[in-house]
Amino acid sequence: xxxxxxxxxxxxxxxxxxxxxxxxxxxxxxxxxxxxxxxxxxxxxxxxxxxxxxxxxxxxxxxxxxxxxxxxxxxxxxxxxxxxxxxxxxxxxxxxxxxxxxxxxxxxxxxxxxxx
Amino acid sequence: xxxxxxxxxxxxxxxxxxxxxxxxxxxxxxxxxxxxxxxxxxxxxxxxxxxxxxxxxxxxxxxxxxxxxxxxxxxxxxxxxxxxxxxxxxxxxxxxxxxxxxxxxxxxxxxxxxxxx
Numbered sequence: 739x740x741x742x743x744x745x746x747x748x749x750x751x752x753x754x755x756x757x758x759x760x761x762x763x764x765x766x767x768x769x770x771x772x773x774x775x776x777x778x779x780x781x782x783x784x785x786x787x788x789x790x791x792x793x794x795x796x797x798x799x800x801x802x803x804x805x806x807x808x809x810x811x812x813x814x815x816x817x818x819x820x821x822x823x824x825x826x827x828x829x830x831x832x833x834x835x836x837x838x839x840x841x842x843x844x845x846x847x848x849x850x851x852x853x854x
Numbered sequence: 855x856x857x858x859x860x861x862x863x864x865x866x867x868x869x870x871x872x873x874x875x876x877x878x879x880x881x882x883x884x885x886x887x888x889x890x891x892x893x894x895x896x897x898x899x900x901x902x903x904x905x906x907x908x909x910x911x912x913x914x915x916x917x918x919x920x921x922x923x924x925x926x927x928x929x930x931x932x933x934x935x936x937x938x939x940x941x942x943x944x945x946x947x948x949x950x951x952x953x954x955x956x957x958x959x960x961x962x963x964x965x966x967x968x969x970x971x
Binding site for chain 2: 779829831843850
């Protein structure tokens with residue numbers, strides 16, 4: 739199989755704090771990982787693409803200093819939401835790809851972030 | 855530019871009846887097409903993909919999809935719907951990078967499938 743996990747599944751934090759979300763590929767090496775954001779009953783919006791050992795590529799309109807992405811190994815990527823505010827509350831989903839552009843992405847279960 | 859359209863926000867079907875969830879796409883060159891399903895508060899689960907070859911693609915849970923190049927469509931189908939199929943379905947397309955394509959996976963807006971007993 740191709741299993742991707744995310745931790746935590748749900749987090750509630752106070753405004754101004756930072757939150758780290760982990761994304762792990764459990765049984766394969768992910769050369770590329772993706773971070774998406776999903777608002778209720780809406781589609782997934784790609785935030786950034788990360789390749790192991792290099793800087794993430796952010797989509798237009800996504801603040802790289804606010805959403806810090808680290809892809810330190812072939813099985814782990816982290817997203818840190820810095821100085822979180824209520825408008826950052828959302829469902830964050832990561833995915834991992836085994837490599838070739840036409841390969842499907844395997845998605846994590848998502849992390850529900852609520853900023854009070 | 856590449857794009858995906860799912861024209862129906864919701865599809866309602868009775869259990870046991872066939873279902874179709876529509877998807878059309880726009881991409882330069884040959885498309886890579888995917889269907890995913892999402893249950894409440896969960897991530898996306900892969901159903902099936904079209905890369906090349908036979909236009910009729912069979913996937914998980916009895917779903918299938920037909921690639922129609924002339925109509926630029928990739929509709930998801932199932933001969934007999936189950937109540938447990940009720941979920942949010944996303945169509946996605948990826949075009950080869952270049953010629954107006956980003957090389958990234960672009961999702962449709964999603965279609966809620968409601969199967970009633």
